[in-house]
Amino acid sequence: MSTQKIFGKYLLEKEIGRGGMGIVYKAYDNELKRTVALKILLQNQKQDVERFRNECVALAKLEHPNIVRFYEYGEKPSLYYTMEYCEGVTLQELIKKQQMRHLFVVDLLIDVCKGIAAVHSKNIVHRDIKPSNIMYTKDNKIKIMDFGLAKRILSDPGNLSKTGDIVGTITYMSPDQIAGKISTRVDIYALGALLYECLTYQELYRGDSPQNILFQILHESPIIPRKINDSISPYLEAICLKCIHKDPQKRYSSCKQLEKELINFKKKRPILAKKYGFRDQVQSFLTRYKLLLSFSLLLIAFVTVSIYYKKNLQRVRRNVIVEDCLKRAEVLIRNDNFKQALEEYNKALIHFPNHVQVKASMLRMKQIQEQKVKAAIAQGNNHLKQQQFVLAIGQYNKGLTYDLNCWLYFGRGKAKFAQQKFLLAIEDFEHAIQLEKHLEFFHYRGVAYRYAEEYQKALADYNHILQKNPNHVPVLIDRSRVYEILKQYTKAYNDTKKALTIYSLKFKKNPSQKRLGENIRILEKRLAKLERNLKKEG
Template sequence: MTDKKYGVSTTFGRYQLHEELGRGGMGVVYKAYDTQLRCIVALKVILGNNREDLERFFREITTVAKLNHPNIVRFYEYGYTPRPYFTMEYVEGTTLTQQIKERNVSEAYLVEVMISVCQALHYMHKNKITHRDIKPSNIMVGKNGVKVMDFGLARRSDVTKQLSKSGQMLGTLHYMAPEQVEGHTDMKSDIYALGASLYECLTYRPVYQGALEINVIYQITNSTPIPPRQLNPDISVYLEAICLKCLQRNPHKRYGNFLQLAKEFENFKAHKPILAKRYTSWDLLKNILYKHKVVCSSIVIIFVILLGSLVVTMNALNYAEGEKEKAKSALNKVMKVLDHSLQHHKSLQKDKRFAQLFTNIFEDVERYGENEDWSFVKAYVTQMTGQKQKSIAYYTKEIKNNTENVEAYSNRAGLYARNKEYQKAFADYEKALAIQPKNHSIYFNRAVLYIDTQEYQKATDDLQKVLDLAPNNERAYTNLGVVYFDLKKYLQAMACYDKAIDIAPRADTHLNRGLLNVQMRQPEKALDDFNAAIRLKPNYANAYFNRGNLFFRDKKWNLALTDYTKALSLDSNNALLYYNRGSLYAQTKQVDLALDDFAKSIQINPRYAPVYNRRAYIYAYEKKDLKKAFSDFTKAINLDRQFFEAYKNRGLLYFRHKKYSEAISDFKKATSLHPGDWWPYYGLHLCYQQLQDLPLANEYLQKAHALRK
């Protein structure tokens, strides 16, 4: 058999090809059997005839051939026919990339791996070789220890640099140091790359993320990394410090060499002092000020003005009646500053604390008089603080004074929708569209409301209108996907989600597509989507929750537990999260932990019937507390009269305690709810058998057998 694209047969020279291990722009690597040496090897074959690729290929051969270290893959031989190739040690194991994907990297294990990699890279640097492509996928851990691989971009520092054209980026973007992005590489660049690999092992996400390469490049050269402990508080503060020192933008602030870095990891392991300084709140403040110099300066000026205005206001309020005009003037100046701040600093539009500071002066403004109508500003600010009714009243006043204010109609419609006053919300959207019939944002918001009220055709019409006006609106495609999902038109939903992600990958779109993949029984694709959602939004509780559900279904209990716990750390007031984690504890026989979680779920939402049903099962069969078991089954049924599982489970408990008439009543109710389920019929068979009514017992047994088949 031949690989037609590259002209490689399953017998490449004296090598028998077993499987392809990896493929890149320059070459392909196979697991192969050397018939002469009678051993398994890794065989790398060049793909094309590009001169630069050939030069790089032979440079890799000469680089690997000179290296002899227990933590570097060994070189065996090279040749030119049937195509240029070389062979090296085949390492049986897994890469750090695979372990990151499985979220299976402990700190102690990681430190040992890092020490081995540092020793390998120190040996390379001592031999004047820079790797230039250190990343998790090039670090293999097997039964023979840690191995550094792939020297396709490695370069001797004492030879010509003609292969690296001026300004050319060589390496893998997410692990490239700022100087490497700019086309200049030295041995400190490898330290940065190992720091980026360490960061990903600790946080399970790259240092920088972006939809486009240019976004990532900008972050590498201009931003500072999010401290790992902000993404995972369980990380050691000292390991975080080591990681962040490796990732310093200025190469001189990184470790001097890999011998020093290896010693740092050894000291960490031995609980000895380290060189790296812990990341503090002062570091956070410096990074924020550096990153947002212009905005911070503007906000400081604004708050100085506000503070001065408020001082004037408070002084003015203490004067007699004759000083009211001064107070009025001061208060209106404050409102002007507030209006300006909200219009020109979008970050303040989401700052609830900022809004709360000003709601307290609105009554004073109204009492002393308004030079202008501030109704819209007051409506917007009270909306930010969650005072829906006050906000609606302010918007209503604004609309009365300015009947053409589209934003006032649209914002009030959103508030009505949250209050479930749907007709009022639709009426406001109609008025807004009458004023601006080509405002796609209003069509979009109305479509979302139609989805909430399950008016899917109207929602589809509005979303199509959005796409007519704004063809690349990924949110419209996402919500069309939601509509098709609800209508069980899964292929159309998938096409919409794919289109939305092609335009602009967003965490919620990946989450929705992941749920669709679960529905279509494609768990691997679902897992990829949930992982993508978490990469894009590391604190996305719903993504962790649904990935946990996926792990739960596959009986990967530890992974599911990790995700549920992470989700709860982000959303501690979620009854369903406690219920699912409690169910996992119950499944793994940790019944006391399960009962604790069920109690928390009930405390948050006492009307969620499934939690009572699940807890009753534990009381019945683990704790042997029949009174509590019957009480919980009954509570579940009272909350949901159509709860099939609760009737079935209570019926079984009645049967086990010889209360046959009660059991028969519950089993019959269960058959009426789900006539196609065999178990309640079998329960009826058992009851009538005990009552020695054999004709009925046999009748129900036959029904049970027929349905089970």
């Protein structure tokens, strides 16, 4: 039907909803001069006609501010009924925006409970409570709609159930509704699923097929709301979980009880869903009886309890933080991320400086870290010895992801030096020196400076070593080379002569050292060359 078409005494203005069974229009009643919502049955099958009439009967029995008002039923031109027209948005649309505050959700659900309680008072079960059937009007009212699946139960609505067909929207169906056992507690379950979705912006169960969702509803527990959104109050979470308990007897017994529970939560009173501990009772007492604290005795009691509460709460929070830090650190260690693992341990120690488990875990991590670093150094040195410089650098780099170890920088520097990348080698030797003032690091950096033709810096490193160890022969020889390049032949001569003297004394004590003898002959030739240069200068 198109816009502005006539249906009996009604002028159809626009389509506002459509389902498998019927279509809903915003319409104008020409006789009573009012705007209505007009629902027309599209299907003429016996089951659909019966369901349509049942919906009219159910709505006609209900008169409540939170239930859309029933106006009229008719069969010509075809089966239809009219009801109150409400402008606003559905709860489904509000959920999609993901902007609902938790107290707004509580207020909203209190009104829904009031409406459903009125339904149950007429021995009727809605059976299809879901976000798209809850309207939030422009004047901030809640209206419950769509009673197409409403079912009348003939006895006590709170306790008795009756087996029937499986009907409803799967996501909001309880295990007992799936089993065809209908009682008012199926609506309690649906309200819990509704609350869950408002708090987490996720459906209670999700799957790639209806069969998958049905299996989850019957056999699996949902994700705890606070695991999705940790800002949810644990008490509101408890209310939600009680509503969606798989055992209907462990849910709230009625919508009125659930409504009272939500009001108690809002006013920070004890609730059924979560047994209050001592700290919660104190907090509730202090909230409700602040005026009585004017008496000095109660004031003292208040201060004492507050301090006790605060300390215990802080201890609990610190314990939770420490446990989380330990768990995250374990995961990071398994991924060889020792730096971030250490940060997690340090965070834990801020709260408990002498925490035994944290310190033991740190020691164990240090041992693992040291083992991996030693293995990287050994493998890198082995590749370096075999002149496999790229592989060596790879091992040293791997080791540096575990820890900033001076010997890893030193080894990588030697590999880069061997590749004649002198400036890069100097950077690594500097990193090694910053971590440990080892003379060997200064020596290699001095040699790298010499090859990079930064002679004064090379001399500075050699001088530093010889101040610590004046008889360091390799450094004396290297410094003499620099002096020779700078044509300071006297200094070059003196360093070479001193190195030769030291080697000669060692050789006299142990003449069997052939390599030492070869070094002596090389130094003698070098000394003779320097003597000639000195004579040319003279």
